[in-house]
Amino acid sequence: MDFRQLASAITRCPEIPRARMSGGxxxxxxxxLQREDAFQSPEPWRGHIETAPILFVSSNPSIxxxxxxxxxxxxxxxxxxxxxxxxxxxxxxxxxxxxxEFSSVQYWREVRxxxxxxxxxxxxxxxxxxxxEVVHCKxxxxxxxxxxxxxxxxRWMEPVIERCAAKVIVVLGSYARRVCSACWNxxxxxxxxxxxxTPGKDRTVVFLPHxxxxxxxxxxxxxxxxxxxxxxxxxxxxQA
Numbered sequence: 001m002d003f004r005q006l007a008s009a010i011t012r013c014p015e016i017p018r019a020r021m022s023g024g025x026x027x028x029x030x031x032x033l034q035r036e037d038a039f040q041s042p043e044p045w046r047g048h049i050e051t052a053p054i055l056f057v058s059s060n061p062s063i064x065x066x067x068x069x070x071x072x073x074x075x076x077x078x079x080x081x082x083x084x085x086x087x088x089x090x091x092x093x094x095x096x097x098x099x100x101e102f103s104s105v106q107y108w109r110e111v112r113x114x115x116x117x118x119x120x121x122x123x124x125x126x127x128x129x130x131x132x133e134v135v136h137c138k139x140x141x142x143x144x145x146x147x148x149x150x151x152x153x154x155r156w157m158e159p160v161i162e163r164c165a166a167k168v169i170v171v172l173g174s175y176a177r178r179v180c181s182a183c184w185n186x187x188x189x190x191x192x193x194x195x196x197x198t199p200g201k202d203r204t205v206v207f208l209p210h211x212x213x214x215x216x217x218x219x220x221x222x223x224x225x226x227x228x229x230x231x232x233x234x235x236x237x238x239q240a
Contacts, residue, residue, distance in 0.1 A: 003050055003163060007083055008076035010044035010136050010156055014169055026151045030060075030137045031143025042137045045160065046073045047130030048084050054118060054128060055166035056111050058210060059175040060135035070095060087126030110211030114170060117147050117219040120232050134162055134179045147174055153179055162199035167234050169203055173210030180205065191222040194230065204231065 001009065019027035020036065034040060043061045070082045086097050102108050102125060111131060117121035123129055135145050135152045157179070161169075171180045181188035184196050186205060193205045207219050219228065 001159065004076055004080040006159055006163065007026075007044040007080035010160075011041040011070075011079055013042055013136070013155070015151065015155070016042075016137075019231070027137065027144070027148045030135070030139050030148045033139050033143055034063065040064065040138050043069070043133070044080075044083055044136065044156075045130055045164075046083055046130040047087055047126040049130040049132065049160075049164045049166075050084070051129060051165050052126070052130040053165070054115050054123075054130070054170060055161075055164050055168075056114070056129060056131045056170045056172060057176045057180065058107075058133050058172040060133045060145050060148075061138045063138045063140055085126065094123075105106065107211045110217065111172075114208065114217075114219060118168065118170075118231055119235055127220050130164065130166070131163075134176050142175065149175060149179065153183070157183065157226070158199045164200070167203055168206060168231065169198065170206045170221060173213070174207055177207050180207075192227045192231070206231070 015025070015027050016031055016039075019025040019031040022028060040063055045210055049055065070079050072131060074082070086095065086101065088096065089099070102112075108125065108131075111129065112123050112125055115129040119128060132155060135148050136156060137144070137148060137152070139145065169180075170178050175189050180186065184193075184205065186193050186196065188207065191207050193207075195202050196205045198205070206219075206223075208219070208222055209215050211217060217224075223231070
C-alpha cells in the first residue's frame with residue numbers, strides 16, 4: 001500500500017459505518033460526535049510525511065473549521081495530495097492553509113515552536129515536520145479517544161510510522177505517550193530515547209507534554225544540554 005492508498009484508506013476507514021450501526025463499537029462515541037451529513041473524515045497526517053525529518057504524534061485531530069479538510073467527493077489522489085501539501089506556502093488554493101490560518105491554531109503554533117527548538121532555526125511546517133495522531137477520527141477535547149484508541153492503533157499506527165521518513169518522532173500528551181511506550185517498549189517517564197526500533201527504521205523518540213497542557217512545554221524543560229546537542233546533531237548530519 002503506497003502513501004496515496006494509505007491516506008485514502010484512513011480517511012475512508014471501514015470502522016466508521018460499523019460504528020454508526022452499533023453503539024457497542026469502540027469508535028461509536030467519537031464517530032457519533034459529528035452529524036453524518038457533515039462528517040469531517042479522519043486525518044491520516046498533515047505535511048510531507050515521506051520526507052519530513054520530524055514527525056509529531058498526538059492523540060487525535062480536532063474538528064476544524066471551513067477548508068481545513070477535503071470534501072468527501074475528492075479522489076484518492078487528491079485527498080492524499082491535500083494532506084501532504086496543505087501547509088505548502090508555494091501552493092495557492094481554496095483548501096491551502098496559509099500562514100494566517102496556521103498561526104490561528106494553537107496546536108499548530110506550538111508544534112512549529114517545538115520543531116524550531118529541535119532544529120535551531122525557524123521550522124517550516126509541512127517540510128521540516130509532519131503531524132499525525134494515534135486516533136485519526138476528529139473530536140474536541142479528546143472525546144471518544146480512550147474508547148477508539150486500541151482499535152485505531154492496531155489498524156493504522158504501524159503502516160503510518162513504517163512509511164514516514166522522520167529521524168525524530170516527538171510524542172505529545174498522555175494518550176500518545178502511553179501508546180508509543182507500549183508499542184516500542186520504552187520507559188514513559190523518560191523524555192528522550194535514542195536508537196529506538198520502530199516500524200521502518202531506528203529513530204529517536206522524544207516525549208513532551210501536549211501543546212494544550214498547563215505545564216512547561218518547551219524542549220529545554222524536558223531535556224538535558226547533552227540530549228539537545230545530540231538531537232540537533234542528527235539534523236545537521238542529514239543536511240551536510
